[in-house]
Amino acid sequence: MKLTRISFLLALLLAFVPVVALAAQQESKTFTLDQKAMVGSQQLKPGDYKVKWDDSSDSTTVTFYKNNKEVASAPAHIVRRKNSNYDSYELNTTNGNQIDRIYEANEVLEFGNSTASASTGIAPTQ
DSSP, X not given: OHHHHHHHHHHHHHHHHHHHHHHHTEEEEXXXXXXXXXXXXXXXXXXXXXXXXXXXXXXXXXXXXXXXXXXXEEEEEEEEOOOTTOSEEEEEXXXXXXXXXEEOSXXXXXXXXXXXXXXXXXXXXX
């Protein structure tokens, strides 16, 4: 009886390990836009957003939330490197204010490959 109870508790514990491991790879950041911007084919109005992405591989989908409601998502590539000015983002101003990059302390979320004219904003906050 005691062995059955221990086996059951062990099996239950092991069932939650993958869920916890996946949750630990989810990253998020509060992000403020001071002007209209495009992410993928979706337009974002100025305001506060929360962005979330899976940090477990170099390719991910970044999801934008406003007032806890999903409003946009776009594929991104994660470039892992240290950034001294990590509270910033880049808009491609020659392509309709597309969000090209969001800088994090140890990675860059790249939405586009364009190196055309860009403006840099200092808006994201942890």
